[in-house]
Amino acid sequence: MITETDPRFGKPSASSFVLPALCPGQPTLVASMENVPEPQDEDQERGTRLHAAWEKGDPAGLDTADTEIFDRGERISRNVVAEWEILRGAAVTEKKREERFYWHDEKGNLAASGQADRHWIFDEWGLVADFKSLWCRSLTPAERNWQARLLAVLIAREYGLTHVRFAFLKAMFGTADIVDYNQGDLRRAEWSVEQVLWEARQDGAQRRPGAHCRHCKAATACPEAAAWVSLPTSALKVRPGAGITPKQAQILANQVSLNDCRWVWQGITTRRNIEDAIKARLKALPEPKLADLGLKLGTASINRPITNPAGAFSYLQRLGFAEAQIWRAVSIKNGVLTDIVMEKMNLSKKAAEQWIRQKLEHCITESVQDRALEEI
């Protein structure tokens, strides 16, 4: 939605350009929503305060911790500029801070924009700096970053530049992440931005959910995002082959909605049947076919059940084992005993089970099992 105070005029902006780049349908969904607030949290407000201080170059009003971050950001900025001045062989002048640059399409319509925290121009060369105020561990490196790419192209178009250096100033870490665009890079970057904008304009542009959805303000209204987060592998970021430990499964179970829990429970038998059938199909494949899939049959494990318990019993007794000791290793299987009683006494299965329960009551230890889930 466009608001009077929105300097982006409802168009994609560099700071969130990764969203239309990864999900072409995102701008259309956002535009269709009324009053979508930007996601806010405490860190964001803190980041805004720090950015305002960097814009003024004055930490007044910041607390001690934030003043330290401010100073660190200024220090990195000075270093990045000094290094660039050595490369250019001259002192460079800073342009207006927090300036927004606009991208118009071939028909002259506004299509996107980007705001540079700081930028410097020297001849056909440009330097752009973007402060990252707090922890930004998941920040995509500058070389692959869509914010850096769009800003580099916007500034190159604005000033007719042939080279742009873009730097993320990571104040918390005290480091800069830098990427250089030469003329060829800028041309390719421009095409890629055009491609993103063109794809986003197409009717029915596809929405592609992923980890980036957590930065999308349309996430709460997006069915694709809802479906994606309910996938166990995405909720826990587990690769299919990596497996889920019982602990991870417990976390997952607490993350999904109760309705989804019910849905998953209803499908347990179906999934088990499908999994068994798939395993059987894979195991029946000839070895070369299995190898094509990156699989092989392992060494067969060997079962060694004692099929002559009477013989084992008397042998162990002869060796000096006490009878009570040997009985600890012997058990009578209810199912097999039921079959024996059915055959011997000519009873139905139910009657045989009843008979065993009554006649062998003194030999049975009852234990109450977990109550099974049932549909009402």
Ligand code: SF4
């Ligand atoms: S939530 Fe994700 S899938 Fe939905 S529009 Fe936003 S980025 Fe695209």
